[in-house]
Amino acid sequence: AKPTLRLYFKCENLQRIGAFKARGAFHAIERLKLEPGWREGGGAQRGVVTHSSGNHAQALALAARESSIPAHIVMPSVSRPNKVAATKGYGAIVYSSGSTSVEREAVANEVIAATGARLVPPYDHPDIMLGQGTMGLEFQDQARDLLPAGKKDLDAIVTPCGGGGMLSGVALSCEGTGIRVYGSEPEYEG
Template sequence: MADPSTSPPLTRASVQAAHALIKPYIHITPVLTNTTLNQLASSPLAPAAALASTPTPAPAPARPVLRFWFKCENLQRIGAFKVRGAFHAVERLKAEPGWAEAGGREKGVVTHSSGNHAQALALAARTANIPAHIVMPSISAPPKIAATKGYGATVVFSGSTSTEREAATAEVIAQTGARLVPPYDHPDIVLGQGTAALELQAQFQELTSDPTRFLHAIITPCGGGGLLSGTALASEGTPTKVFGAEPSFQGADDARRAYYSASGERIPVVKTLTIADGLRTPVGAVPWSIIYERRLVSGIYAVSEDEIKAALRLVYERMKLVVEPSAVVGLAVALFNEEFRTMVEKEGGDEGWDLGIVFSGGNVSLDALGKLFA
């Protein structure tokens, strides 16, 4: 990776500059709406909870008014937002003084990822005509492994925890001299991921024919925190609030727990097998500095596995979109998390909120879907 000390400052202006740099390599993904999901979200929780087979958590459920604006990064290249950060990191690395002269093009790049960043870096490396070495947990989804190899990368398997991934990555670096392009914990990655939110705001203004109007809020999934922190940077200085969404299963809600803890200390290790496999990693130090230390994220909420599955089913049946479980965690919060819904009702009043939801990816196998909904 490029030396973090040489990265642009973590500001909205730098996200805009990142967008200009990677625009030739990415899709401008569509923003969609759905009246049925708006109506479900704007009704008391009881009907929605029935879809999730969970009890109503409060005797007087909230009635927020919500209008969803879905940023469909599941239709991005490689099927996920991750190409944004990967292309930005590779383009920045290519511009680093002395990189090519030191054999950078021959040594290539390396990363560890459960799938989406793996595919993203493999594609960015192939586009730049440099080798890519990808460390993937052995339990990664077969379609993600196949796609990563299909982009020409060399795949090395590891255990599923972040510690095991990082140890295997260190071995690859020692053997090849490849430069690390981390999945989330680097300024160049964060700035690249934030470009999705820039597009979402511009598309919202275009769709509403009001160039002065901003979304009330954007909610994104949070695993390593690159997308969430990048979205926060892209929204800094605007009226838009930013929220994170996590699974609660087996402690996957590490960012939420740290955010609301007395110490505010980042939790460095997470071990979970949540169905939202892209969110099984702990939030990184660079994203955490934006999310918590700079307080650019207004809150983080968590949902159960059943609620994630219920949101996933709704997107498939009502929107006809292929998304992965990680992608719908933000929608699940808006539909099922009573704390979030009560806050929206209180702050939005009768007018309600225009809520941007980032569908982060769509890389899921039919076999996995069959098991989820068996």
Template sequence: MSSAKTVQALTPAAVQAAYDLIQPYVHRTPLLTCQTLDAIASTPQSTEALVDTPFEGQTPARPNFRFYFKCENLQRIGAFKARGAFHALLRLVEERGEEEVKRRGVITHSSGNHAQALALAASTLNIPAYIVMPRISTPSKIAGTKSHGAEVIFSGSTSVEREAVVAELQAKTGALLVPPYDYFDVICGQGTTALELEAQYAERGSGILDAVITPVGGGGLNAGVATYFSDKPQTLVFGAEPSFEGADDCRRGLQAGQRVEKVSTLTIADGLRTPVGVLNWEVISDKRKVEGVFAVTEEQIKAAMRLVLERMKVVVEPSAVVGLAACLFNEDLRRRVEQEGGEKGWDVAIVFSGGNTTVEAISKLFG
């Protein structure tokens, strides 16, 4: 299938078909609200917070936010990645046949969440799995991957280093590649997050969802969510990513009109250290599907994470809260909500993408 045809085939119907297939294997995660966070986000930032920004000296925005948190941190293996991994593997079995897939096994590279997800899916379907992980991956994610019986092989931290090890292993084993994000069936699987949250929002009788914000690393989640909402223009889709050491490759690429191919960053949002995939870029760079992408600092990520831990009593990893951080601190986004939402404001769904962290990691962040 050519790239153009693949992009054209990314439709809401394809996401629905993915949901029908994976339902027996994944959780329907909660959609939570928090009036405290609504109030905090709806309070103007201090004038000091706008110093050294384009808004210095201006009156801070007064947006009105109502948040709906899609808790994929409570998904199997603690992240949305279970959706894409199960869908990709089930489709692979359909296309190649169970015998061939079991004989050859599957392989991927991941800093942790897709690693655990594919390991779980492979274990569930009795398929051998080889997982290439950066040596600096969170120990709990490495342990989680191994716990499902996958063979873990270590590599350097960049996507180039990971892919080189994958190619070497494929040559030896003949394993079938299930990419972590730049893959049609993975994108469709991740898009089921949007299908579910829209249904849960509708059950509350709240009307139309104004916006959805997801983290952007490789872009599979954002592209999948944007695909699902592509025929629902009244709901805007945004992305958010860290700015540290150029981790905001998607935002920079959109500004330049060209995908950024390489990223080398050690942002605390370790799930977002990869560049946006080629197929995902085709979706995200389409203004009809994704309205924009915002970048947040390490301190803003930590502040958002602290609020979720302390006010919501929900365990999340740093990558999960970049969307909330954008709502709290990005004045561009806040002014847009103020101007377009007026007194009513916006109903905004934020995807908490994962919760795979440890007490030690949290202590290190806030100690």
């Protein structure tokens, strides 16, 4: 018997920076701009800061540039040169750090102390999760047009799980729909 499984893919590599991270970064910047007193209190001049080895770094740099807000990005010294160059190309000030999250966060805290910039974490923040969750809403809407006759919704969504921001956002977007959400990670035996 033929399998009845149908797979649909959401090609987030077609986003402006080549990754889903743009969704969270743009949403976080938009939410900051809506905070009472953020602009008037100098928040827009102080800017935003994050730590990331690549995709979130580029996404936040682009989102900040689009809103004329300075971006301070802490990147591990082991980051790929093309990721660093792309982040700088979006106008960010890039700071180098060690490769552990503790080292990256320490440099980010130094930048915050020196500039007053607002931290926009790479994944563990409600605004990041909600922004990335728009992918789940969009995917559900697009999939409905592709489903076979008589099928009204997806059975499940499987999403990669690194820091958990995308998984959390997609899970929120599926709340109350009956769609099961699974996180997945690659298995490496090297």
